[in-house]
Amino acid sequence: MTTGPLARRSLIGTLAVTLVFLAVAVPVAALLWRTVAPGGTPEGDAFARMLGSARTWRLIGVTVAQAAASCVVTVAVGTPLAWFLARRTFPGAGLLRTVVIVPFVLPTVVVGAAFASLLGAQGVIDLRGTWWPILAAHLCFNLAVVMRTVGARVAVLDAHLEGAARTLGAGPVGYLRRVALPLITPAVLAAGVIVFLFCLTSFGVIVLLGGGSVSTVEVEIWIRATRQFDLPGAGVLALVQVGAVIATLTVHARLTRHAARDGGASRRAAPRRLRGVGDRAAAFAVVATVGLVTLAPLAALVVQSLRVGDGLGLAHWRNLGTVTAGTSLAVAPLDALFVSLVNAAVAMAVAVGLGLPAAVLAARRPGGLADRALLLPLGVSATTIGLGLLLAVGRPPVDLRRAWWLVPAAQALVALPLVVRVLVPAIRSAPLRLEESAALLGAGPVARWWRIGLPVHRRAIVAGSGLAFVACLGEFGATVFLARSNRPTAPVAIEQLLSRPGAAGYGQAMAMACLLALLCAAVIVVVDRAAGAEGAAPGF
Amino acid sequence: MITAPALARRAAAFVAFVVLATACGDDNGNGDAESPEQDTTADVVRLVTYDSFALSDDAAAEFEARTGATIEVIASGDAGTTLTRALLAAGAPEGDVIFGIDDTLAGRALAEDLLEPVSPAGLDRVPADLRIEGEGADLLVPIDTGDVCMNVDAEWFADSGLEVPVTLDDLTEPDYRDLTVVQSPVTSSPGLAFLIGTIDRYGDDGWQDYWSSLDDNGVLVRPSWDDAYYGDYTVSGGDRPIVLSYASSPPAEVVFSEGTRTEPASVVMTDSCTRQIEYAGVLRGTDRPELAAELVEFMLDDAWQSELPLTNFVFPVVDVPLPEEFELWAERPDSPMGLDSELVDERRDDWVESWRELME
Numbered sequence: 094m095t096t097g098p099l100a101r102r103s104l105i106g107t108l109a110v111t112l113v114f115l116a117v118a119v120p121v122a123a124l125l126w127r128t129v130a131p132g133g134t135p136e137g138d139a140f141a142r143m144l145g146s147a148r149t150w151r152l153i154g155v156t157v158a159q160a161a162a163s164c165v166v167t168v169a170v171g172t173p174l175a176w177f178l179a180r181r182t183f184p185g186a187g188l189l190r191t192v193v194i195v196p197f198v199l200p201t202v203v204v205g206a207a208f209a210s211l212l213g214a215q216g217v218i219d220l221r222g223t224w225w226p227i228l229a230a231h232l233c234f235n236l237a238v239v240m241r242t243v244g245a246r247v248a249v250l251d252a253h254l255e256g257a258a259r260t261l262g263a264g265p266v267g268y269l270r271r272v273a274l275p276l277i278t279p280a281v282l283a284a285g286v287i288v289f290l291f292c293l294t295s296f297g298v299i300v301l302l303g304g305g306s307v308s309t310v311e312v313e314i315w316i317r318a319t320r321q322f323d324l325p326g327a328g329v330l331a332l333v334q335v336g337a338v339i340a341t342l343t344v345h346a347r348l349t350r351h352a353a354r355d356g357g358a359s360r361r362a363a364p365r366r367l368r369g370v371g372d373r374a375a376a377f378a379v380v381a382t383v384g385l386v387t388l389a390p391l392a393a394l395v396v397q398s399l400r401v402g403d404g405l406g407l408a409h410w411r412n413l414g415t416v417t418a419g420t421s422l423a424v425a426p427l428d429a430l431f432v433s434l435v436n437a438a439v440a441m442a443v444a445v446g447l448g449l450p451a452a453v454l455a456a457r458r459p460g461g462l463a464d465r466a467l468l469l470p471l472g473v474s475a476t477t478i479g480l481g482l483l484l485a486v487g488r489p490p491v492d493l494r495r496a497w498w499l500v501p502a503a504q505a506l507v508a509l510p511l512v513v514r515v516l517v518p519a520i521r522s523a524p525l526r527l528e529e530s531a532a533l534l535g536a537g538p539v540a541r542w543w544r545i546g547l548p549v550h551r552r553a554i555v556a557g558s559g560l561a562f563v564a565c566l567g568e569f570g571a572t573v574f575l576a577r578s579n580r581p582t583a584p585v586a587i588e589q590l591l592s593r594p595g596a597a598g599y600g601q602a603m604a605m606a607c608l609l610a611l612l613c614a615a616v617i618v619v620v621d622r623a624a625g626a627e628g629a630a631p632g633f
Numbered sequence: 634m635i636t637a638p639a640l641a642r643r644a645a646a647f648v649a650f651v652v653l654a655t656a657c658g659d660d661n662g663n664g665d666a667e668s669p670e671q672d673t674t675a676d677v678v679r680l681v682t683y684d685s686f687a688l689s690d691d692a693a694a695e696f697e698a699r700t701g702a703t704i705e706v707i708a709s710g711d712a713g714t715t716l717t718r719a720l721l722a723a724g725a726p727e728g729d730v731i732f733g734i735d736d737t738l739a740g741r742a743l744a745e746d747l748l749e750p751v752s753p754a755g756l757d758r759v760p761a762d763l764r765i766e767g768e769g770a771d772l773l774v775p776i777d778t779g780d781v782c783m784n785v786d787a788e789w790f791a792d793s794g795l796e797v798p799v800t801l802d803d804l805t806e807p808d809y810r811d812l813t814v815v816q817s818p819v820t821s822s823p824g825l826a827f828l829i830g831t832i833d834r835y836g837d838d839g840w841q842d843y844w845s846s847l848d849d850n851g852v853l854v855r856p857s858w859d860d861a862y863y864g865d866y867t868v869s870g871g872d873r874p875i876v877l878s879y880a881s882s883p884p885a886e887v888v889f890s891e892g893t894r895t896e897p898a899s900v901v902m903t904d905s906c907t908r909q910i911e912y913a914g915v916l917r918g919t920d921r922p923e924l925a926a927e928l929v930e931f932m933l934d935d936a937w938q939s940e941l942p943l944t945n946f947v948f949p950v951v952d953v954p955l956p957e958e959f960e961l962w963a964e965r966p967d968s969p970m971g972l973d974s975e976l977v978d979e980r981r982d983d984w985v986e987s988w989r990e991l992m993e
Binding site for chain 2: 146147148306308316318319320321322323421423483487492494495574577578579592593
């Protein structure tokens with residue numbers, strides 16, 4: 094299949110995959126070098142020091158525990174929600190489904206700021222310094238993963254099964270327990286593992302809500318590198334993190350391989366309208382849950398952005414264009430937003446430009462070398478990429494730390510797995526024959542790609558681009574290391590505004606978070622229109 | 634309605650436009666293609682420092698009158714954070730001059746090739762015990778000194794009927810449970826100074842016990858001075874009447890009250906003080922080293938030094954008259970705590986590590 098006219102595209106794809114591989118390998122290597130040879134000559138001190146410390150192991154334990162807890166809570170809340178919304182329909186159900194998905198595309202600092210406004214000093218209850226706001230934020234953020242993965246599985250459950258089970262004498266509970274649950278369990282587990290992974294490497298949410306008193310491995314990497322100037326210590330933790338992420342991804346790969354074997358339904362069960370008191374009560378519970386988990390924090394964010402002194406007003410919104418004294422932010426918040434937009438546009442172009450040929454190559458051989466190399470950026474956490482890149486480029490002969498494109502480059506790398514996850518399934522499901530016929534009829538590679546490849550994959554490309562744009566707009570973990578103080582991005586600006594006490598910075602941060610949330614939501618709505626609902630989130 | 638292909642075309646055009654615009658902007662801004670942030674206009678000098686630094690308008694105007702250059706302050710967190718940020722950018726700095734490296738962190742700055750040599754006129758006016766000796770003497774210039782001390786809200790204690798605590802040991806008494814807030818030595822320079830002070834006081838094998846007792850007695854640790862002083866101290870509206878701050882903070886209460894206060898609410902616990910010296914230096918890799926050196930030199934000038942007490946509430950290092958508020962309410966403890974800087978340099982990272990093990 095790779096011979097003949099398709100060979101050249103394969104070359105471009107190989108180049109793209111190699112570039113992605115290098116872009117991950119070089120920063121990790123730079124960090125590893127700084128870890129084993131802080132003074133220029135190799136030594137193993139950092140490993141002995143970090144891995145010999147009880148505190149490190151406590152931190153690893155806490156990190157895994159909070160990820161597991163977040164995962165259990167999200168699955169416990171999300172599975173019934175997904176089940177109900179896939180089987181029942183009522184006025185507003187579609188809107189409800191969209192509302193649940195929205196936090197997933199919001200920047201982590203926005204979700205963090207939202208919960209800080211709900212459960213912080215000026216919120217409904219002050220839970221600062223505890224894990225509760227973080228668990229709640231993780232639930233809000235990841236509900237979409239469970240909803241999509243489990244919801245998709247529930248939707249294709251064969252409608253005949255329920256009838257057959259009933260005929261054989263099973264009640265509704267029996268059907269659920271003996272038939273439906275075993276069928277959706279693989280999807281539930283797969284979603285759970287992804288949620289676990291996201292919470293394992295969660296950064297923005299914990300930085301904003303941890304208040305310095307609760308920490309995880311990912312946050313500790315940041316503290317050691319940027320506060321303590323303990324780069325070897327940060328390096329050891331980054332390697333621990335890489336190991337943990339790869340282990341989680343391996344578990345996920347095993348689970349989804351089994352899940353993929355289950356065939357689709359011969360007759361899909363269409364969602365039916367609410368019937369009876371039980372249905373209505375369940376619908377009420379679903380609406381209340383979504384309201385509490387998703388809408389309340391976002392509403393609190395809006396309220397806090399409008400709170401001026403003892404009354405309400407637009408002062409914080411109006412001040413977004415000016416530099417505010419008494420905050421750590423050296424530029425006007427709107428300037429930071431502009432920087433973010435430029436960065437995200439550039440990063441999106443890079444991520445899609447690299448991701449598309451790479452995905453074409455990866456789609457050809459599932460589980461092949463290219464497919465696996467493209468998972469690499471997923472295996473390395475954002476802070477590791479940021480710190481590693483900073484160390485890699487900050488040395489002779491070329492010092493690139495001042496280059497403006499360093500931030501979009503890192504963001505592109507973080508967004509790339511998302512793009513590939515969206516593109517690969519689409520490309521795999523498209524027939525190759527059309528292109529081969531065109532090639533036989535004499536169409537050159539450019540014409541083929543332009544006339545056939547692009548139109549066929551349009552939806553996936555638009556979806557991947559939109560997702561990449563939003564991911565880059567909100568990227569925080571890598572950017573926080575690389576953004577220079579005169580060019581902060583919007584999420585960095587929010588963190589800086591919140592990092593000092595004082596009403597001025599707080600109100601501006603909340604207004605800024607609202608604005609960023611609106612922007613992301615707008616992008617996703619446009620993408621949703623252009624690509625169809627299936628395209629808007631990556632399949633896991 | 635916009636169709637999807639039209640949308641995609643528009644998006645592509647937008648991306649192309651943005652890429653072009655940024656590329657062009659880069660060329661127009663300056664000749665150095667990789668550093669649009671390097672504003673080569675010679676009339677700005679950028680001062681990298683910590684959040685709570687306050688630039689005196691008068692001093693800045695005087696500097697502009699003399700050199701034609703304005704001072705731009707780049708603040709990035711507490712002193713420890715500022716230094717680390719500068720270290721990660723060493724050689725490609727975000728500013729031209731760094732101010733606020735204190736004696737507990739000086740060794741870290743000197744070990745990492747962060748600074749250019751500088752020899753300001755006026756350094757000989759600074760007492761020898763405030764200057765760095767030997768290696769690094771030409772890299773870090775002492776600018777001010779202060780004492781990190783517990784501040785106690787005397788009004789709060791008068792209202793509550795409790796005795797004002799006077800010694801470090803008092804802070805571990807049950808009467809003063811949940812009343813103290815300090816800063817983390819990981820991020821904060823007063824926090825680190827206080828940790829070193831307690832190591833001096835209680836010794837290498839006693840300080841951990843002291844901190845454990847503080848912890849048992851409900852001490853609150855905040856990442857930065859701003860957080861603790863403005864967020865938790867009762868004088869600023871918080872709920873802790875004992876805060877780690879400076880011996881010169883009480884005058885600040887009066888000055889910042891804009892007339893509503895004729896004398897400070899706080900008293901300084903002189904038993905808890907650790908001396909701190911703050912330095913400035915020229916960042917290696919700056920593209921305007923002359924102007925940077927001029928600013929460092931100007932920081933030793935009377936015009937800068939005499940402004941220090943009432944803008945940053947620290948003591949000048951040269952002999953200038955002190956304002957009345959300082960004479961009245963700022964404490965100058967006779968025998969502050971503190972350790973030899975070489976010892977601090979050697980052990981600092983271990984101490985901070987042990988402190989984190991103990992307290993976090």
